Amino acid sequence: MTTPDISFEFFPPQSLEASFRLWDTVQTLAPLAPRFVSVTYGAGGTTRDLTREAVATLHNSSGLNVAAHLTCVNATKAETLAIADQFAEAGVREIVALRGDPPKGAAGFEPHPDGYANSVELIAALAERDQFSIRVGAYPDRHPEATSARADVDWLKRKLDAGADEALTQFFFEADTFLRFRDDCAKAGIDTSRITPGILPIENWKGARNFAKRCGTTIPAWIDDAFDKAIRDGREDLLATALCTELCSDLMDNGVDKLHFYTLNRPELTRDVCFALGITPDVSLENVA
Numbered sequence: 001m002t003t004p005d006i007s008f009e010f011f012p013p014q015s016l017e018a019s020f021r022l023w024d025t026v027q028t029l030a031p032l033a034p035r036f037v038s039v040t041y042g043a044g045g046t047t048r049d050l051t052r053e054a055v056a057t058l059h060n061s062s063g064l065n066v067a068a069h070l071t072c073v074n075a076t077k078a079e080t081l082a083i084a085d086q087f088a089e090a091g092v093r094e095i096v097a098l099r100g101d102p103p104k105g106a107a108g109f110e111p112h113p114d115g116y117a118n119s120v121e122l123i124a125a126l127a128e129r130d131q132f133s134i135r136v137g138a139y140p141d142r143h144p145e146a147t148s149a150r151a152d153v154d155w156l157k158r159k160l161d162a163g164a165d166e167a168l169t170q171f172f173f174e175a176d177t178f179l180r181f182r183d184d185c186a187k188a189g190i191d192t193s194r195i196t197p198g199i200l201p202i203e204n205w206k207g208a209r210n211f212a213k214r215c216g217t218t219i220p221a222w223i224d225d226a227f228d229k230a231i232r233d234g235r236e237d238l239l240a241t242a243l244c245t246e247l248c249s250d251l252m253d254n255g256v257d258k259l260h261f262y263t264l265n266r267p268e269l270t271r272d273v274c275f276a277l278g279i280t281p282d283v284s285l286e287n288v289a
Contacts, residue, residue: 003278004248005258006032007196010058010265011040012050021265022054026062028267031281032274035258038067038096038135038168052083056090067135068092070126071100072116080116081125088131095132096168097123120155120162127163136160138167138195140181144216153181153188160190168260170215171200173223175250196258197251201269202240205231240269245276252277 008029013019026037039054055068068087072080084095099119116122119136126134136159139152146152156167172178178197186192202208205227212219223243230239248259261270 002252002257004252004256005035006274006279007034007258007260008037008270009040009198009260009262010037010054012054013265014050018265025263025265025267026058026064028271029263030062030064032271032279033282034064036065036067036094037062038094039069041069041071041073041098041100052086055087055092059090059092065094066092067094067096067133069096069098070122071098072111072119072122073100074112074115076112076114077116077125078114080122081129084126084129084132093132094135095126096135096137097126097164098137120158123159123162123164133166134164135166135168136164138169138181139216140169140172140177140197141215141217143170144214149184153184153190156185156195157188157190160194165194167195169195169198170217171198171212171262172217173212173220173247174218175247175254177218178251178256179254196260197256198260198262199244199248199273200262200264201244201273202227203264203266203269205236205240237269241272241276244269244273248273248277 010022010025013022029037037058039051039058041051051069055066058064059066070080070084070087075083087095097119099122111117116125123134123136126132136156138156139146142149143152146155160167169178169181182192182195185195200208200211209219209224211217226239226243227236230236251259261273263270
């Protein structure tokens with residue numbers, strides 16, 4: 001079995017303790033030689049400055065290829081592009097371009113009067129500058145705001161046609177969910193080699209379940225039952241590792257050669273799954289930072 005190319009998502013720290021945890025996460029996962037790592041934005045752009053600082057620090061200190069999340073929430077077009085320029089000036093050449101979640105408590109996304117109305121407009125503006133490789137989001141399960149599953153496919157095609165290079169999917173719990181989505185994308189004329197599945201190692205089932213409900217991710221009843229029993233028996237970590245490894249293996253058996261892990265800045269389970277998939281540390285990266 002050929003090992004896949006991997007990438008990792010981190011979120012920016014909001015405290016000193018969280019800063020240490022992020023750095024521990026980077027040092028744990030960097031030896032696995034990811035093709036890139038990404039740093040998220042908070043809902044409503046609340047971590048914009050923290051993201052910029054974390055991206056610059058990782059870019060300068062880690063030796064990793066760092067991708068910065070960029071959204072158009074609560075910002076004018078000029079403000080959004082100014083942030084992109086700051087990333088470019090720092091040497092960052094990778095952007096994950098997203099519309100972004102509305103601020104907490106908001107009824108829904110409302111474009112800034114002088115801002116980009118959606119992710120497609122943001123992608124087109126970034127592509128016109130020709131400074132970045134651009135990644136975007138995709139949704140194997142229906143996005144909560146989508147009118148249909150087909151609308152998610154059509155919207156992804158618009159993003160790629162606007163200039164995006166690659167799509168990273170929302171996480172899912174069963175391989176068939178991604179494979180059906182991939183088939184639908186192929187029927188729509190999308191080059192499916194540009195779609196990378198997003199993987200969420202389940203560090204805490206209650207948290208992952210709540211996260212899935214907010215994202216519109218389907219929660220299979222059998223996983224609920226399995227974690228109920230595993231938590232009762234003290235085997236939650238073992239089950240999480242086995243399920244994530246099996247999910248990745250099933251995807252690889254069906255031609256997937258890239259995986260993007262949502263680490264939640266907790267690296268151990270992600271590392272263990274990568275080991276199980278045959279991804280071994282690159283000695284040259286063991287002493288990063």
